[in-house]
Amino acid sequence: xxxxxxxxxxxxxxxxxxxxQVFALTVALNEAGRFSxxxxxxxxxxxxxxxxxxRELDGGADYFDxxxxxxxxxxxxxxxxxxxxxxxxxxxxxxxxxxxxxxxxVHLAG
Amino acid sequence: xxxxxxxxPHALLPSDPALRVKALETILTRKGLIDPAALDEIIDTYQxxxxxxxxxxxIARAWSDPAFKKAILADADPVLAxxxxxxxxxxxxxxxxxxxxxxxxxxCTLCSCYPWPxxxxxxxxxxxxxxxxxxxxEPRKVLADFGVTLPAETAVRVWDSTAxxxxxxxxxxxxxxxxxxxxxxxxxxxxxSMIGTALASAxxxxxxxxxxxxx
Numbered sequence: 001x002x003x004x005x006x007x008x009x010x011x012x013x014x015x016x017x018x019x020x021q022v023f024a025l026t027v028a029l030n031e032a033g034r035f036s037x038x039x040x041x042x043x044x045x046x047x048x049x050x051x052x053x054x055r056e057l058d059g060g061a062d063y064f065d066x067x068x069x070x071x072x073x074x075x076x077x078x079x080x081x082x083x084x085x086x087x088x089x090x091x092x093x094x095x096x097x098x099x100x101x102x103x104x105x106v107h108l109a110g
Numbered sequence: 111x112x113x114x115x116x117x118x119p120h121a122l123l124p125s126d127p128a129l130r131v132k133a134l135e136t137i138l139t140r141k142g143l144i145d146p147a148a149l150d151e152i153i154d155t156y157q158x159x160x161x162x163x164x165x166x167x168x169i170a171r172a173w174s175d176p177a178f179k180k181a182i183l184a185d186a187d188p189v190l191a192x193x194x195x196x197x198x199x200x201x202x203x204x205x206x207x208x209x210x211x212x213x214x215x216x217x218c219t220l221c222s223c224y225p226w227p228x229x230x231x232x233x234x235x236x237x238x239x240x241x242x243x244x245x246x247x248e249p250r251k252v253l254a255d256f257g258v259t260l261p262a263e264t265a266v267r268v269w270d271s272t273a274x275x276x277x278x279x280x281x282x283x284x285x286x287x288x289x290x291x292x293x294x295x296x297x298x299x300x301x302x303s304m305i306g307t308a309l310a311s312a313x314x315x316x317x318x319x320x321x322x323x324x325x
Binding site: 015018034045059068081102 | 128
């Protein structure tokens with residue numbers, strides 16, 4: 001606990017855009033009644049505990065990695081987004097980025 | 111694949127987790143389970159509208175208005191709801207008051223439960239294993255790391271947040287702030303002072319407390 005103490009520089013609310021995205025996805029799904037916040041906290045804290053066994057989590061990127069891992073597991077179990085679906089659509093996005101000229105907005109092909 | 115040059119022939123590929131989040135968003139949108147506009151609204155709210163300035167306003171009001179302070183310590187939810195600060199996840203807010211005999215400090219040992227409507231998204235250190243473990247075990251040492259040394263007669267009480275209950279520390283009003291109005295008082299209230307890892311700042315930018323990066 002060294003660099004996390006006594007800091008004075010203002011920090012961004014979310015370090016990376018995808019942190020904001022996965023946070024908002026989770027809040028939106030909760031507000032749509034897909035899961036209760038208590039259930040979310042129970043699952044998320046399990047993931048943090050498990051991931052924290054092998055190394056000390058610093059609350060930065062590893063925190064949102066655990067967040068994403070938890071959300072993927074909940075959505076897979078609920079049948080809302082299977083790992084296969086996620087892998088396919090992830091690949092589509094990757095291809096879209098690789099085939100879009102730099103500077104143009106990236107869209108998924110039809 | 112890593113890129114070495116600035117003149118990318120194609121759009122820069124996001125990281126693996128960023129692509130997975132995009133995939134989830136696409137899948138859930140296609141199934142009608144989420145509305146992308148709602149996501150944008152949530153991000154905008156937490157990035158631009160909600161932050162420690164909300165909590166600071168509540169603290170400044172509590173310092174200035176004894177009836178308000180009494181009400182918020184007795185049952186914070188209705189008072190905060192009236193100000194437009196309520197938990198979207200249905201959680202309860204509890205305000206705990208620092209006194210010369212008791213200093214309060216907030217942690218979430220489970221994960222990172224935090225009074226979002228009043229303080230926004232928690233800082234990295236609040237989410238770290240180090241803080242979550244040490245705040246309960248050795249709160250005085252953690253406070254010392256934050257530059258806070260309390261008199262021996264001040265007990266430290268640590269409040270462990272949950273999905274249902276979130277805590278906000280009401281710091282002690284700093285000496286020399288008697289003549290200040292609510293706006294000036296709010297400027298003395300850092301984010302960390304409402305988590306309990308700092309004290310409210312002395313008026314004239316004085317000594318004894320750290321700036322919590324809340325401004």
